[in-house]
Amino acid sequence: MRMRTMEISVGFLMLAGFLALVVLALNISGLSLADQTGGYKVYARFENIGGLTPRAKVSLSGVQIGQVTAIRLDPKLLMADVEMEIHSDVDYLSTDSSAQILTAGLLGEQYIGIVPGADEEMLKDGGRIRDTQSALVLEDLIGKFLFNKVSE
């Protein structure tokens, strides 16, 4: 009898531990069990990416459609080359879409906003977005403002 209660309580400890791992995975870190449908890679060059980091979201009209997977520096053009993965069910981005780096809230994280174009041809894996707009850098903005004040 003593042995039995002991075994049962140890079993409960094990169960509670694994249950905790499942809660940590699903509820706290937001890991989803549904398999990712995968995506296709799209590239864009920016003059200045500000505080953009890998895993930042890529959104269209505010809805997340992918994420930034890598940021490299193009050694010839001296521009930042951003690689992003777009969900494969979003296959209606035309080749003349534009990408801009936006900020969530006043001091929030930075993300990429896609503005769709009107071309008939759609972006494919390895495609490149030509029309880009860099991140807003606060120091540049203040510098311009001061310069304008002085020249007035």
Place this chain on the structure above:
Amino acid sequence: MLDRIQRLGHRGLSRLAAYGRAGHILFQSIVARPEPATMFPLLLKQLYFVGVLSLIIIVVSGAFIGMVLGLQGYTILVDYGSEQAVGQMVALSLVRELAPVVTALLFAGRAGSALTAEIGLMKATEQLASLEMIGVDPLRRVIAPRFWAGFISMPLLTMIFAVVGVWGGAIVAVDWLGIYEGSFWANMQHSVDFRDDVLNGVIKSIVFGFVVTWIAVFEGYDCVPTSEGISQATTRTVVYSSLAVLGLDFILTALMFGEL
């Protein structure tokens, strides 16, 4: 002068010998000749004493630490108008740091000291010697199940601590202070990464479980077999394992999150 140098040398040698004995215990009881069939009932009993009986202190302190984090995080973040980020703060600090470290410290105090005292008393009453006399290896019979029990129960307790802590933080932040529930959980899920944060926390707890139990069984097995020796060994277990946990935590954090 020469006497002092001799004392220094003596101290260094005896310390080295102690490390050697600790390694010997570890190797003899864990690495060499494991026998799962005979060890399982013994392991079960130790899992009960080491794991199940530590559960209450882990759950209670986890809940309170999560609640305090929620309250403190809210009072700081509300100044910047970003009190929604409190979920992210509570979850990240618990999963990365507080759950493994506080669980290890509590575990050293609750279970480690008990292990040392038990093994030390077995040595003082010559139970270990008599086991050896009847041809049973005390390292395999006494040390190995206790070691495995600590090693297994530590990650389980850490994960329970983290979940209970987040739950406590959610109670304070959402139910009491009135942060919108959706943004609390969404911010948390957006910022906590399963591999980078959760699994690294679990790896930390596995390392801590290993170190704390090793120190506890070694100090018990190696103690001076008197009542005074046992009390000193128990103190040493708590002090050494707490120091080891805090020091290792810094090294592990630097390795895991240093380049972020």
